[in-house]
Amino acid sequence: MGAAVSGRAWLDAMLAVEAALARAQARAGAIPAEAGAAITAACAAGALDAGEIGRDAAAAANPVVPMVEALRRSLPPEVSAHLHAGATSQDILDTAMMLLARDALALIDADMAGCTAACAALAERHRESLMAGRTLLQQAVPITFGLKAANWLVALVESRDRLARIAGTMLAIQLGGAGGTLDALGPNALVVAGYLAEELGLADPGFPWHTNRGRVAELAAALGIAVGAMGKVALDITLLAQSEVAEVTEGAGGRSSAMPNKRNPAGAINVRACVHRAHALVPLFFSSMLQEHERAAGAWQAEWESLAELFQLSAAAAAQLRAVVENLQVIEQRMLANVAASGGALSAEHVTTVLAEHMGSNEARELIDAIARRAQEQPTTFAEALRTDPAVAAHLSREELELALDPRAALGSTNALIDRALARHQRRGV
Amino acid sequence: MGAAVSGRAWLDAMLAVEAALARAQARAGAIPAEAGAAITAACAAGALDAGEIGRDAAAAANPVVPMVEALRRSLPPEVSAHLHAGATSQDILDTAMMLLARDALALIDADMAGCTAACAALAERHRESLMAGRTLLQQAVPITFGLKAANWLVALVESRDRLARIAGTMLAIQLGGAGGTLDALGPNALVVAGYLAEELGLADPGFPWHTNRGRVAELAAALGIAVGAMGKVALDITLLAQSEVAEVTEGAGGRSSAMPNKRNPAGAINVRACVHRAHALVPLFFSSMLQEHERAAGAWQAEWESLAELFQLSAAAAAQLRAVVENLQVIEQRMLANVAASGGALSAEHVTTVLAEHMGSNEARELIDAIARRAQEQPTTFAEALRTDPAVAAHLSREELELALDPRAALGSTNALIDRALARHQRRGV
């Protein structure tokens, strides 16, 4: 991924835009056909030095100025005259940024597709793997690990959809010329804009967006949401991997420099670190929307490298999460043991519901409340306290009570939800 | 707007959810029809005290627990038994948040519609109002104020579209029960979910989203982008209102406590302050996506008031920007004077383009470069330096040069772009 947003990648994308612009202008008859071809050839030649362009960028506060100058020097005068004709630095940079975004989104989506496939497999395989559902970090009610994976899956599929929508509709050329009037692009300027979009396979937004940065902010936000969904998965995995929970391990756990006994969830931790860093970058794209007049004095310039970095961190998070979920070891007997350790308390809500049918909901709630409190205060379990409670016995036979206490009886719509999540994933396709 | 997200509004929305849930369960046959009606009546009675509920919320770390308890006390036992049946606090709170969001988005959109209408009027009225386009805060090329307003318009219309898409598709009920299995909601749980969505006029997402917060983050991001677009307009207005630029004033300028001579752009400044504060809140909704297991231990709880505040600040920004753009005074002669003050330099790019047709683009650029430098060093204007330059005279007659220097000749596609922006606005409707 580093390569996809490196200085070299930026330069190549900017050259691709200059070339496409020349071809678009040639198609529109604004410059000679040969100039379009010659500029395209020169841009593809790879003769420019990304490092040198980068160093010269500071003086002009953007890299397009030195790039165009270097390119111009490399062309015969009758061709160089038609290079960058009527365009401004921002046209080239913003459009190049969209090309980079397209490549980056494709790379990120490929790894996210791996994540969703792995989560779907986990949801299917562990559809019946009973475990404790936890709210506020307390055991609450029974769920299955398949349902947890289905939850992860839905969030990741929605994130892929969001990014796909952006990739499909928001990646657009920027062409406005020096002040957004396209004056120097001549009378056919808007036709040239349409051709430029075609040449690059980007959308033609119909209007320059030089200081209308909603497009960029929406892209950054969608990445922020995508890594947020990844971070939730990684957070759950680090929590499930805790020594005292021990319900999952990473296939290849991280080593420690001091403690040979440890198998750290290194992949999930890396994901969490990437997410933390990516989330720090997203806000910049909101505040940088406040751009002065027809080109900003700082806010625009702050976007370039920040976006590249956001792509990199998002890609790193996706790649590492993929490896984690593809290799996740699920320890079902430990899940069962943790369920059992609750001494039946995990079934409290379900038993209440069952009892409510016999004695009314408020009464059932109060009774279970009292029994739960008793079980906490005395050296007994909730299940045992239930079994020895006369009020319960008055309403439920021993078999009925044991059935009500069975965590598998309390899974509600779990299976239907897993089906829905898998169908959602199926519809999404790869 | 304060009212739409007050403690009272929260409480009313939560009560509306409890009532709708009871009706949905009655429709599904899960509870008696009379219970549905009685709960609805009790929820509408307005007997609960928002302040009291708020104070008791701390002990349970959420306001639903005390609200349900207070409501239960107010109902006859045969009804109270069916209140909140099978639901969990988060179901009520999250769904109530969506109801609040719907109301808040409608209020915000109403003022944004006022903003876009005003910008469209400015774009039409000032289609020909010549002014300096400015990049990096330097005069660059001629534009019209209509084009600037059209730029504002497009960004605001796109923001409205984005919010409308969210209002239309993302506002969904949350119903998962204690752990996302809907167990206590019984065998018809997913049917109840569908009915609940119908009762409230919200979408049925098909899957609980208790710890999948992309929906909330996307809403916050869309607000962040909308206020970003507003902030750009306000920034431009404060810059145009500067004493030395003086191209616009607010209809009713702000007074100063010390300086009687000042007419501050108080409205635009208020907008900028609101935008600054709103943008500070948006990042929270990304980082709060990292929610533990089946309910978060802090990140979820941080969302409630932050979202209410984000609504308030967005609404305040929209209302104040509306007043500013509806009453904006545009001082055309000052725009012309600022154009004239450039001594023709604003036409440099256009003159270069014209000259390029006669002498080649590179040569024209070098010639104009040299003349521009000369004009900066000597006590003369760029126009005068052009008029006295023999190389220019060799290619352009006096009339041709004056035409090339006319800023109105350098407006390029300005008119077509304004048409497109207005058509975009037209299509959007009110």
Next chain:
Amino acid sequence: MGAAVSGRAWLDAMLAVEAALARAQARAGAIPAEAGAAITAACAAGALDAGEIGRDAAAAANPVVPMVEALRRSLPPEVSAHLHAGATSQDILDTAMMLLARDALALIDADMAGCTAACAALAERHRESLMAGRTLLQQAVPITFGLKAANWLVALVESRDRLARIAGTMLAIQLGGAGGTLDALGPNALVVAGYLAEELGLADPGFPWHTNRGRVAELAAALGIAVGAMGKVALDITLLAQSEVAEVTEGAGGRSSAMPNKRNPAGAINVRACVHRAHALVPLFFSSMLQEHERAAGAWQAEWESLAELFQLSAAAAAQLRAVVENLQVIEQRMLANVAASGGALSAEHVTTVLAEHMGSNEARELIDAIARRAQEQPTTFAEALRTDPAVAAHLSREELELALDPRAALGSTNALIDRALARHQRRGV
């Protein structure tokens, strides 16, 4: 705390500044002594309506303009002439903000003092309470709960010191007049500034800081660090309170609306939510440092309510954390059980160190590595694997091995560190 930063509190603080300014000017002979007294009396009369002032503030983009007007109307002409003489809105608002800060910091510190006292008591009481130290959420090496509490203590004491340094040196009057020249304050302006500082018990910074906001940013940052330290404690407590860890509970656990069995760590969760929200506000004070010329057009105005809210959230976090740590139930036998559950693995590093003295460090590390791997793969514990390993037996007698395996032998400098933390707290005083 709400009261300390309410609209009323702001108004009272602004009135206190106007009164102190009048007294300072009277002392300097710039206005009649009677005017100083009369203005002081009027400011103390409490006759102004905070709500009304707030509503009128929008038109001037600040509340000082309507406040001064209302106050002026309430004074006889010969006195009103000397009200707000030479000052500008920002002088009053910024200085009032410093008064609010002083009160808010005192309230926050009082609860932080409660937190540190409670942590110190926990550190002392649980000096020997053995528990698992956990890194990357994995059991790592033995520590004591006293050491963990000592860690919390040090971070909180340092936070108090940081806030105390700011309260002692950074809270300063702002007096610059309309443009920072103090022109309208007359020839004695800098003397008046000194007296104003004395009257209010604030520092005289020697230079206006109207657009030099480092002071405000440093205050916000110190609050951000303080709540960060609180959040770390709350995070640890929610983790320790997990059902599967169960080493602490809050004295009064939160109830659940659906699950009678749960005792949620509601206090710690509230703290985490407050910290999350407070941290969202801090960045605003960095970006708002970019203030234009002699008074900002939006960035300054964004500070007022954000700072008030930051105070409120910091105070809420401190108050709730105090209640949590003062009432924390520590379950020592569960800590021991969790240590025991590691099957000796918690002592791996210590055993390695002991073995290294006999067989060399690299060899010991490799041997323990192999044994740890074997213990993970086979149905045995690390301790058992050690006991049956011939290579270990070749170097350590059974007694020596058992001693090496004793977690209490592996506590290193724990006691000395607790002593240092308590001494640090002692030196800090209350």
Next chain:
Amino acid sequence: MGAAVSGRAWLDAMLAVEAALARAQARAGAIPAEAGAAITAACAAGALDAGEIGRDAAAAANPVVPMVEALRRSLPPEVSAHLHAGATSQDILDTAMMLLARDALALIDADMAGCTAACAALAERHRESLMAGRTLLQQAVPITFGLKAANWLVALVESRDRLARIAGTMLAIQLGGAGGTLDALGPNALVVAGYLAEELGLADPGFPWHTNRGRVAELAAALGIAVGAMGKVALDITLLAQSEVAEVTEGAGGRSSAMPNKRNPAGAINVRACVHRAHALVPLFFSSMLQEHERAAGAWQAEWESLAELFQLSAAAAAQLRAVVENLQVIEQRMLANVAASGGALSAEHVTTVLAEHMGSNEARELIDAIARRAQEQPTTFAEALRTDPAVAAHLSREELELALDPRAALGSTNALIDRALARHQRRGV
């Protein structure tokens, strides 16, 4: 600067810590003296490959594990046994981060010293350079450019002081071993810690700070404040450089790719972009304070590169601002022209003050208010309206009025404040 925080610099710093630890342990008698020397030699040999270590870091979620392994392989067994003895990865990384911080702060301070020297020179040189003070971007009252530069100077000097305080007291070793008990460091562990601090020239904090990150957050905050102060200067310069204000230009203005007439304030724009990006990174260090138990699962790991980047951006901002202020061209006649363009309105407050001595403050304010309003509505200037107002003439002679209108008469304490700022700078030293 890039070099100071590159992967190589990180590696070298980590090696320096391992070497210093070995020497400290040798001094304390914990390892043989020859081992200390041999490890120091190996660490200084530069044989490790930063890229390779970086690639292997992912598997362990930190770079120390592969570095120690590589180093161990390069040492004879009797020495390698004493490498990294008793330390944990975090000890090495955190202490290395402090070494990097020391170098980075020195580099940043050197350029900030250049900034303050240049601002001091500007304050002195332009002590009398009259210009308009501007509030809310409106001309308000007269100031001098020297006063503006003095304001910049004070903020920058305070920032340097803040960073110096941190460099002098906050940069401390981290030594805690695997879980903060220093167990594997043996009975002399705290002595070793003291020696380690001495060897590296860092502070001994007396207590491990592995999960007490206030130190890091305070450092990041101080950088955030420093770049905020730089950003304010750059913002003012871009505003002063606007075509319509034109009071300053950068010595070497940026070129445009399309408009030969432009001289962009490229340096100040680069500074603003760096500041924007640096400010985006600062919040991470607050939220990352919430670190789990004895080592965080993601938040700690997110700090490393973010801090390195924050150093880089701060250094870039300082270096570029230095170049801007050292070469700033101040155009005094344009400042005077802008003052004159106000038609006397800039003196409104001062005239009010003068009139107040004759007719009472309230009356003077009302009179000037009326005259100012008249001057805005009629084709006349404020000065002219004053000169022809009978009420004014009743109190002020023509000479008195002209004196009151002289902007230089309205500079108040400007000179004294510049003196104070320069004295503050002087005291600070270089």
